[in-house]
Amino acid sequence: MDPALAGFLMVAVFTALIMSGRLAPAPALILTPLAFGLLAGHGTDLGPMAVDGLREVAPTGVMLLFAILTFSVLTGAGLFDPLVRAIVRRAGGDPLKVSLGATALAAVISLDGDGSTTYLITCAAMLPLYRRLGMRPLHLACLLMLVSGVMNLSPWGGPTGRAAAALGLDVSAVFLPLLPAMAAGLAAVFGLATVLGLSERRRLGVLDLREAEAEPEAEAGRAPRLLQMLNFLILAALMAGLIAPAFGVKTLPLPVLMMTAFALALTLNHPRPADQAAQVAAHAPAALSVASLIFAAGVLTGVLKGTGMVDAMSSALVAAIPEALGPHLAPAVAAASLPGTFFLSNDAFYFGMLPVLAEAGAVHGIAPADMARAALMGQPFHLLSPLVPSTWLLVGLARVEMGAHQKFTALPAAGVCLAMALAAMATGGF
Template identity: 35%
Template structure:
């Protein structure tokens, strides 16, 4: 059996199992590549070498992920984001357009920790009552949160960039820095979309219900939601029974968070090292008691280690595919089949179809199975690997939170009491259009070659 056929069967089986979602990605990406390598005739010792090479390729990403998740978890525990979010809600003043814009801004802040689940937990309980009072469509709320959070998720500690960086064997921070201008444009476009859809929603409300008293709606919402979006967090306490929030240290925490992000943007030290320092300082400042420090680490370790485990398993998967020559064989065979004109633009074609792919493939399948193949095929005709990465990241990431394969989306639907089908119908074409515009922007900025 040829290497390319074994590689394709291994990848397709992994993709199918990831879509089926009945087994952990860690199990899938450890067992199947090893089985594929054994079938291809490689010995255990050779597979061990593939493992070492693959793990070395992703180790920097793993370290960054672990400490980034813990750092932003501590910042959330300390209450850094709460006053910012509450202030944005107050400034909206019950005006439909302002509420729509505030939704985008709040989702941006909420997504700073790279977790879609926490973003929905922060934004939906805070804003859904206001949307209902103002007669605003709750699916607009989901659309604005989904688009804003997805674009904000281009940060290096977000899942997609970390996965792409591990495939390319580079620091996620290096991959992110050229993306910052595209990210800024994307966030500005989301604000513009919020204004456009806000005015449309306002006209619709006036036609159906007449004028709504925004100030009264704002007041009633505040009275009915006194504890705010961090209600669950405020009930957590430290070893002395005090709230985990540190309102007196908010400016210190803000300076610390901005310093860590500034270091990432500057690239003066590796991103993992920056977050390690950030975690150490954050714990020392906010929770000087060793019992509280241990409790905070334990609280955020599960999500940090889960993501680290997936990346390490992907390292083995990529190490086997690369070291065994399967990826090279697949790319060479595909190039002989595809017309030259198609091969030259395959990164753009897949990028343009990124959001439809997101509806069919999980994030792991897209970046660990599809991306390596497309990158290898495109590189055989001279397309730079980074160009392929940016096309596929930008084309796909905007649709992260409309995919039924994203667990955070189901959390959002549960919190809001809405339906997946209606969410997709309401949001899909707006977000797909946004992703296409951002790909064009990336081409203009020179990130994607044509």
């Protein structure tokens, strides 16, 4: 079987399996690539490919495993309770204000450029409020992912750096003209938050939660004020460690940083070994469910790369662009970035396809920086891909099905991408 055809079929079959609910994500992530690898003519070499994929995702899997444990301990100690109470007081039980508040909180936390951090902190703070009001967690997952997709275009977020490096450009030259597009994307997400909040207000009404702010069961096990200050310092140090590399400051590798934060949080809040073991056991199901998906995804990415399917898929997508689109190649690349980054990883798209597309654009007088910015327009849609580890974290934290999340969020994600592209074209971004 042709590698490109096998690759596209593999991703399509996998996506169909999880969206239809016919197979759980972890088995689909493992069995689908192995089956298509065999169909593509590979045999025992599939094992080393899968191991290579596992090596690539291992740091992410370890980081997410300990991140969930860390934030579970901090949440259980009541660290985010003041924030939730403040939002409750400000929102007054109004689903519209809660929806907008969750979006604003995610936008602020997303400044560190890491979607996993955004999901962990915002879900910890907002999901209890969503449940208390009876709001749909699917709405929260949608808003958080779209905010992350827009804010991830920061120079330290990943995609912008990849696009600049692939074309040998200064990252600031690519990023600064993107600011109007990012502003338009955020405006679109806040507009969506308004629509979703109004729909929930019509369904649920405005509730009075003033008497629910200090529920007895919510106070059980909460840390005293001094310990809460130490918990906050752990969180602040963790955030500083996450952001520091963007400013050229060396810090611990992210998995080690998260493991250290977990050890400190667990030891400070639960000094007795028996209580520490109980805490790990209590939060293990959530942590292992996400970590298992990350490691299973390593099999998929390993087979995609090892069989050459990724390279073949990139070449096929480039060849599919009609010659007549040459003078309008930048908008065409912006449109292609939605399916391109959905079916391929960011590395495959930006390092594999973008240089070829930029060369084609140069023939028609299109600057490489314009092509780079156009290729970044699909990032909000990219996060819907089952190949993105942080999205599995999001649906795990929000406790929604990946298929349901993809169905609900696909159209709004495309709309945010369109708003960003139109703003970029209107302001000379490409």
